Amino acid sequence: MEHVDCVVVGAGVVGLAVARAIAQTGRDVWVLEACDAIGTQTSSRSSEVIHAGIYYPSGSLKARLCVQGKQQLYHYLEERQLPFQRCGKLMVATRPEQMQQLESLHRQAIANGVFDLEFLSAAQATAMEPHLHCVGALWSPSTGILDSHALMVSLWGDLEAAGGVVALNSPLASAMYAHGAINLVASDGTELQTALVINAAGLQACAVARHCKGMRVDTIPQARYAKGNYFILAGRSPFTHLVYPMPEAAGLGVHLTLDLGGQARFGPDVQWVDDPADLEVEPGRGEAFYQAIRSYWPTLPDGALQPAYAGIRPKISGPGEPAADFLIQTAEAHGVPGWINLFGIESPGLTSALAIADHVVGLIHAT
Structure with a gap:
């Protein structure tokens, strides 16, 4: 069984941003991606807009992380000379x-x-x-526009420069918390043991959470x-x-x-x-x-x-329901130490990605 400091599930823009930020704190990070390339689902099928932070309820994570993330994203794009307008x-x-x-x-x-x-x-x-x-x-x-693929490739490069690894074609099959560690099994049988899991699986985030034995099912949204x-x-x-x-x-x-x-x-x-x-x-x-x-x-x-x-x-909200905020969920809610769920990371997730990453790092440091 391979031992690693942190596993991030999902290599979309948010998963890559989170993995990069954690790796840059000195942790050994693996990213498990179910598809054969990074960012092939929500991250590559958006309007590629850098949002200003206008529409979201005051005090919500969407409002705060979008406004913060917008500034971070423009700085990152300029610094790396990535395409944007x-x-x-x-x-x-x-x-x-x-x-x-x-x-x-x-x-x-x-x-x-x-x-x-x-x-x-x-x-x-x-x-x-x-x-x-x-x-x-x-x-x-x-408000602006960017090349989301170029952004993700750059984040991936930063992650690898910090010692992180992205494993493609590696969907998570099961997980279990036991004896102070989280044991993960990928679909190909690879076994990993870690103290920290970030569930950034986007469309599959709720399903991934249900793969973890011991997680309170009533805390996982539909x-x-x-x-x-x-x-x-x-x-x-x-x-x-x-x-x-x-x-x-x-x-x-x-x-x-x-x-x-x-x-x-x-x-x-x-x-x-x-x-x-x-x-x-x-x-x-x-x-x-x-x-x-x-x-x-x-x-x-x-x-x-x-x-x-x-x-x-x-x-994570349905037809006729008020739009849900980002739900960034720790063990205090679901009961599995070291596991953080990122649920409902829709727009403005692309704009907010770097700020979401910093928020997650802050949660890790607080535990």
Whole structure:
């Protein structure tokens, strides 16, 4: 049996960030990844947006770690010369009655420590984006975009430089706490013994927690899967900034984002599914996209949208329920010393990754 200081389950952006941070404290770290490459699930199927920290309830982990993580992420990207753009975002009211929502978002942003938002008139907004329709907007200059794969490769490199290891094709089969240590068995039969496990398995985090004998089952939330479909724009985008409509119950609406090459993509919508492997984009969903997008881009041409890709949000709240906060759970809650669960790490998980890592390291040091 191999002995290691720490095992991180999951090599998405959050798992890699956490493993890197722990390895840089001098611990020996292994990362077990079920897939044949890093970041192939939620981390590679997002909008790749660096969020400002506007939408989340004051005092929540999402609010605090997003605002903190945004600053850390920009610094990291600049320091490592990784590709990103601080392109900014327009949050738009397309009807007069939505102006109150803009004002509410502004108040929420200030409560969360985001002080750089600016109200724009319709004329000011359309001066920035001539094809845009709105009655008013909020401008967020600290919103940006990045190459999530380049970020993950860099985090992986940092982890290896600190002595850490990523084991691909290594799903966790079972775990048990006994005699002051956690014994893990991977699907290929590899046995590991450790004092510290970080469950950063994303879509599989709840299932991974259930693999651990002795964990209080009543503390493990039910996994919910909110599929987000994306469509891309055929041809050149007339927009140079991100455009977000008013938020919806389970997401931020069908917004317009850009990749680093200037390609416009729209989404995600919200489609509740039972299977996290359900990643097919149904072309027929494009009809609802046209309707949503034309509320802020009325001249979107017919036939301009093409199905692109889908991602699954690893939610722990279901349809009609208030959006859950990140749930970062220690032995005090679930009863297994040395095991930390990261549940419901959906958006803004990418933006928050480095801050989540620091938070986890702080929890380790506190025990």
